[in-house]
Amino acid sequence: MATGRNHRPATRSRGIPEATVARLPLYLRALTALSERSVPTVSSEELASAAGVNSAKLRKDFSYLGSYGTRGVGYDVEYLVYQISRELGLTQDWPVVIVGIGNLGAALANYGGFASRGFRVAALIDADPSMTGRQVAGIAVQHVDDLESIIAANDVSIGVITTPGGAAQQVCDRLVAAGVSSILNFAPTVLSVPEGVDVRKVDLSIELQILAFHEQRKAAEDLSRSVSDGVRVSRARRGDQGPEGEIPAVMPA
Amino acid sequence: MATGRNHRPATRSRGIPEATVARLPLYLRALTALSERSVPTVSSEELASAAGVNSAKLRKDFSYLGSYGTRGVGYDVEYLVYQISRELGLTQDWPVVIVGIGNLGAALANYGGFASRGFRVAALIDADPSMTGRQVAGIAVQHVDDLESIIAANDVSIGVITTPGGAAQQVCDRLVAAGVSSILNFAPTVLSVPEGVDVRKVDLSIELQILAFHEQRKAAEDLSRSVSDGVRVSRARRGDQGPEGEIPAVMPA
DNA sequence: TAGATTGTTAATCGATTAACAATC
DNA sequence: TAGATTGTTAATCGATTAACAATC
Structure with a gap:
């Protein structure tokens, strides 16, 4: 998948605007679709349209990553896929734990979009003893008592919280204490976390x-x-x- | 729950910034929790902290709704709950259909947070004939062939799409043609819709x-x-x- | 060379925030 | 009156966008 070209990216990485970071996955998805159709190059206009943004914004976004396009031609699809993946950290393996295996937790465990981009469901954790050992998405549910050792054993840094709202803060505290520094929170609760821990919230x-x-x-x-x-x-x-x-x-x- | 005061709200409603609209549900949630603890009034500082924003932002947000606070005192909790609910349109009943009853669709159907704020799951729709008639969250799944009549019969204007990505645009088109004008899209697809239709995207x-x-x-x-x-x-x-x-x-x- | 398209500039717009006068 | 807190102003910051020179 890596192309021939090999600019040293000269640690920019710093100073990419949040709004741009939030759109990179969108571009990546559109590019991946093009890649599968073996489209070799794409213009900012075409790609922007596929991603649902305007082309000036897309070019500006890409300018933060570097000069990866060719004037008069467009962008090399494979090369861009790689550059954006690398920028997002998707060239690594990210073990993730999901805490709270109710309907939503189970849905996420089964969600293909997780496994597909470097994210690996390393463990499922629930507080209900009757859930322990049950298989969900082919993974045995473990008890929350073992949360700390599970995090450590799998070197997890990303946690997904799908517990009821009342349990979320406590689970969050334990995750953070165990070394998790990024949390995706589906519980309808404002989590407080120490500096250096990222929380993103999804609220249906x-x-x-x-x-x-x-x-x-x-x-x-x-x-x-x-x-x-x-x-x-x-x-x-x-x-x-x-x-x-x-x-x-x-x-x- | 309605309080005594009754300002005529003098059709502002127009010109509330998007960023403010997106925070109103946060405030509402924090206020509802206070309401349940029978807290009569709250300061911008306290409420902001509960909602996880800064107090200047909160006061600015509230200023778009009107002058609902009292200097030196704070905000009347019940009154604010009502005003924000009304502003968000939650004083109405919103029948919602969920299309695509896989893991995620089922999770949403069971999600308490929907039913609790004026949203009512009016119907569950799936393309798989073997799903038809099956009960999910106490509601019988209906076949997608009947989508148009289901929308009409229930006067649905909000649709939730939890189908696989490949089916999403087609489902979206049919929803829109049937009269749905707001769509919450969980499928990993950029939907194209005619002017006047709102799409919000949740992408795990x-x-x-x-x-x-x-x-x-x-x-x-x-x-x-x-x-x-x-x-x-x-x-x-x-x-x-x-x-x-x-x-x-x-x-x- | 002519046509196409990027990368960047600069203008504009919207959101955030601190500060404080107004006022309960 | 003194203390508290809102509502608003104004400064700042960040994001969007059109336009176009650079250049393939």
Whole structure:
């Protein structure tokens, strides 16, 4: 997969903007698809379109990595795949533990996208003794009592928390004490961690709430348009329903 | 839950920055927890800390909603819960369909955080005939052939896509044609949608890749520090392992 | 050489933050 | 009145984008 060219990358790596880092996986995915179709080169315009961003942004992003393109030609697909993979650290093997093997934990354990990019599910951990030993995604669930030794034995630095919200902070503390320094948190809890530990949060409920906000605005626009135009909107939208003042039971996460 | 006060909110709603909208659910969660502990008022400092943001940002965010606080006192918890819920559109009922009832779809169907904030799983849809009629989270799975009629019958405007990547665009097209205008996409695919349709993307693999990037940088820093200091780092980190040039099999999503 | 496309500049936009006057 | 805390201003920072000179 490595191409002939071999610039020494001259430890930039520093100073890549967060927003750019967050898009590199997007580019990588689009490039990988091109690579499988054996497309040799791609222009910023084409790649940007495949990744769903604008081409100026993509070129700017790539400029932080170095000058990997050829003017008048485009980018060498294989070469870019390698450079971005290296930049993201995906040329290494990353053992990951998942703590909390409920529905979501099990789903993640089975998720192909993890294993496919250098991430390896090294262990599954759960607090429920009846789960211990059970096979999930071909891996035996271990008890949380052994968390520290599991982390150490597998040299894990990335932990995924899929426990209920109430257990998340405690699990997080133990992971960090055991040496984990990056955490992907699916529990609906704000984790506090010492400096030097990265936490990323994925919150399904929050994503839906953001969608609802925009959906509501659309409904409000339709309504005001239909009133001002004196016509009925083609399809009833959510905003049309239900009394304005009613509040649903809002449960804590 | 509604409090006595009743400002007419004077259709602002327009012009709330995206970054603010994305934080409102965070505030709401922290406020709900306070509400359950019957805390009557909270200062921007306390609430910001609970939500994991800084207090200036929180006050700025709230200023877009209106003047809901009291100088010298703080914010009325119940009142803020209501105002934010209303702003986010959570005072309505939002029927949601989940398409693709694999591990992840099933996990989402079972996820308590959905049902708890005005979101109601109206239907589960899958393309596999052997899934049809099976109960998941107490709901019978329906076949994708009936997608359009299911959307119409339930007046669904929010769809969740948890299909494999290859099926996502097609499912998306059908959802949109049937009237869905907000989509939460878990498939590793860039969806193209007509104007007016909102898509939010949750990508588990991308989150891990971003963590890996930072983890790698930490390792590089440790290494350079240990070299320059002439000491060994206390705990081996990922960067110490594996030959630099090795590339893992990178699979398409 | 002519056409294509990168890499970079500079302008613009949006988000963050500290500081503090307003005011409870 | 004195203390506390909001709401807002203004400075700063980072991200986006169009435009185009460089160059393959």
